[in-house]
Amino acid sequence: MPDALTLSDLHVYHGDICAVRGLDMSCAEGAVTALLGRNGAGKTTTLSAIAGLLGTRQGHVELFGKALGGRKPEAICKLGVGLVPQGRRIFPSLTVQEHLAIAFRRPRHAAERVYDVAAMETLFPRLKERRRQLAGSMSGGEQQMLAIARALVTNPRVLLLDEPAEGLAQQIVAEVAEAISELKRAGLSILLVEHNLPLALRLADTCVILSSGEVVWRGAPHILANDSDLMAQHLGVH
Amino acid sequence: MTFWVSQSLNSLALGGLLFMLASGFSLIFGLMRVANLAHGALFMLGAYLGLAAVKAGLGFWAAALTSALLVGLLGGVMERTLLRRLAGRTLPQVLLTLGIAFIIADACLMLWGGDPMRLPAPPELSGAVRIGDAVFPRYRVFVIVASAAIALALWLLMERTRAGAMIRAAVDDVGMAQAIGISSSTLFTAVFCLGTALAGLGGVIGGPILSVYPSLDQDMLPLALLVVILGGAGSLAGAFVGAYAIGFIYTFGQVLVPDLAYVILFLPMVAVLSVAPQGLFGRRLG
Ligand SMILES: Nc1ncnc2c1ncn2[C@@H]1O[C@H](COP(=O)(O)OP(=O)(O)OP(=O)(O)O)[C@@H](O)[C@H]1O
Ligand SMILES: [Mg+2]
Numbered sequence: 001m002p003d004a005l006t007l008s009d010l011h012v013y014h015g016d017i018c019a020v021r022g023l024d025m026s027c028a029e030g031a032v033t034a035l036l037g038r039n040g041a042g043k044t045t046t047l048s049a050i051a052g053l054l055g056t057r058q059g060h061v062e063l064f065g066k067a068l069g070g071r072k073p074e075a076i077c078k079l080g081v082g083l084v085p086q087g088r089r090i091f092p093s094l095t096v097q098e099h100l101a102i103a104f105r106r107p108r109h110a111a112e113r114v115y116d117v118a119a120m121e122t123l124f125p126r127l128k129e130r131r132r133q134l135a136g137s138m139s140g141g142e143q144q145m146l147a148i149a150r151a152l153v154t155n156p157r158v159l160l161l162d163e164p165a166e167g168l169a170q171q172i173v174a175e176v177a178e179a180i181s182e183l184k185r186a187g188l189s190i191l192l193v194e195h196n197l198p199l200a201l202r203l204a205d206t207c208v209i210l211s212s213g214e215v216v217w218r219g220a221p222h223i224l225a226n227d228s229d230l231m232a233q234h235l236g237v238h
Numbered sequence: 239m240t241f242w243v244s245q246s247l248n249s250l251a252l253g254g255l256l257f258m259l260a261s262g263f264s265l266i267f268g269l270m271r272v273a274n275l276a277h278g279a280l281f282m283l284g285a286y287l288g289l290a291a292v293k294a295g296l297g298f299w300a301a302a303l304t305s306a307l308l309v310g311l312l313g314g315v316m317e318r319t320l321l322r323r324l325a326g327r328t329l330p331q332v333l334l335t336l337g338i339a340f341i342i343a344d345a346c347l348m349l350w351g352g353d354p355m356r357l358p359a360p361p362e363l364s365g366a367v368r369i370g371d372a373v374f375p376r377y378r379v380f381v382i383v384a385s386a387a388i389a390l391a392l393w394l395l396m397e398r399t400r401a402g403a404m405i406r407a408a409v410d411d412v413g414m415a416q417a418i419g420i421s422s423s424t425l426f427t428a429v430f431c432l433g434t435a436l437a438g439l440g441g442v443i444g445g446p447i448l449s450v451y452p453s454l455d456q457d458m459l460p461l462a463l464l465v466v467i468l469g470g471a472g473s474l475a476g477a478f479v480g481a482y483a484i485g486f487i488y489t490f491g492q493v494l495v496p497d498l499a500y501v502i503l504f505l506p507m508v509a510v511l512s513v514a515p516q517g518l519f520g521r522r523l524g
């Protein structure tokens with residue numbers, strides 16, 4: 001399968017601090033790639049750089065072979081990168097409906113699936129009930145669903161999910177996980193960052209572990225699941 | 239009784255003018271985090287341009303429209319060619335807008351001289367109306383109604399259109415707005431044009447009441463800043479409430495206790511800020 005997203009020798013800085021050092025990785029089309037690692041490993045920094053929210057000083061990002069480097073976030077979004085950021089970053093003063101209206105963009109290529117408002121309300125029936133509610137007054141779970149829906153209606157070719165289960169009640173995590181599985185079944189390419197390891201392992205086709213901005217391991221989820229030393233060393237799981 | 243009615247109407251008229259000035263200032267600040275200190279100068283430039291257009295033979299309404307468009311255009315050029323180069327650098331940006339304010343003020347002085355001039359109200363709005371026992375200039379009633387109509391139109395734009403939702407989204411979180419495909423560059427220019435055009439329009443509409451003179455900008459800018467600090471930056475509702483509050487406080491302060499007018503103006507601001515540092519309607523802007 002061709003690669004949906006390729007990062008090569010990526011370096012990303014916060015001021016003078018180098019948070020991602022020479023990252024090489026790729027996400028296969030139609031697969032879920034899990035990016036794992038302890039707090040501060042550089043996962044969010046990587047996703048922000050792909051989306052164009054942070055500048056990169058060295059290295060390349062390619063989306064289906066097209067270079068994204070140096071472009072503005074809005075241009076990267078239009079080329080097909082959808083970001084569900086850590087902490088959700090919904091717009092508190094907009095309603096659910098308005099979030100989807102301003103984000104919606106028809107797919108560039110004639111695609112068999114179009115994520116529009118109706119599709120999002122099927123995927124997350126709760127959003128339908130909350131249509132006219134201000135997003136700032138919704139629960140964390142609903143905000144997370146909205147953040148995912150907002151990224152999906154841009155009709156991305158690759159979806160970046162940064163800790164979609166963070167801070168959510170068990171039952172909501174299950175709902176969000178089910179939605180992600182459904183997107184995967186529909187063939188969407190996904191780059192997933194998630195601290196909930198069982199969830200990440202269940203969804204992922206392949207895993208990459210970061211530590212201090214560098215890749216320390218990559219492989220299949222079932223191999224990682226059976227390697228308790230690896231999990232203890234790089235993910236803090238005992 | 240008559241005194242209270244007519245001073246209240248004066249307050250509403252001043253409040254309306256302040257809203258035209260402060261709403262644009264507030265939107266620009268909320269969106270771009272730039273305190274546009276040239277806003278008062280653009281208001282004054284609007285008044286002078288309106289006056290020049292009237293002298294050149296244009297009717298009042300055509301003059302108001304022309305002036306608003308020209309000032310809006312100038313605002314857009316300012317944003318595209320100068321402010322944009324300093325994106326994200328607050329202090330240089332503020333200093334730049336201050337410099338532009340001085341240049342505009344000096345240019346006005348050079349072109350139109352130092353004497354105050356009266357911008358005549360359109361003939362159909364001359365004369366007075368009786369409101370209860372009070373006799374009140376018809377033009378001021380128009381200012382009250384027109385500014386309220388502009389406030390309503392702005393509210394509809396911001397709350398009921400897709401473009402308005404995009405602006406609010408970018409005020410909330412500009413990076414995230416970009417990440418869902420909203421072009422911040424287009425939005426910044428559009429809001430700068432709109433906000434400065436409103437200031438220019440306010441200058442023309444205010445001309446017949448305030449008259450047109452070289453330090454008009456210095457009289458208006460502090461009031462607009464007060465409105466925004468009181469109401470909260472980036473919030474249209476805040477600009478609305480703040481503008482009318484300042485309109486009342488300033489008008490009544492000046493007639494009742496002229497010596498303390500400025501103290502009375504700043505006291506409520508200090509009071510509000512000590513309880514609500516973001517202003518009445520403000521959110522914490524990151
Ligand atoms: N805005 C910032 N300014 C300075 N340093 C930052 C900033 N954001 C992150 N960092 C630093 O960059 C490194 C990587 O942070 P990043 O947020 O990418 O980690 P992460 O893997 O997403 O962690 P977490 O699992 O806690 O979300 C950390 O050392 C962090 O302290
Ligand atoms: Mg993170």
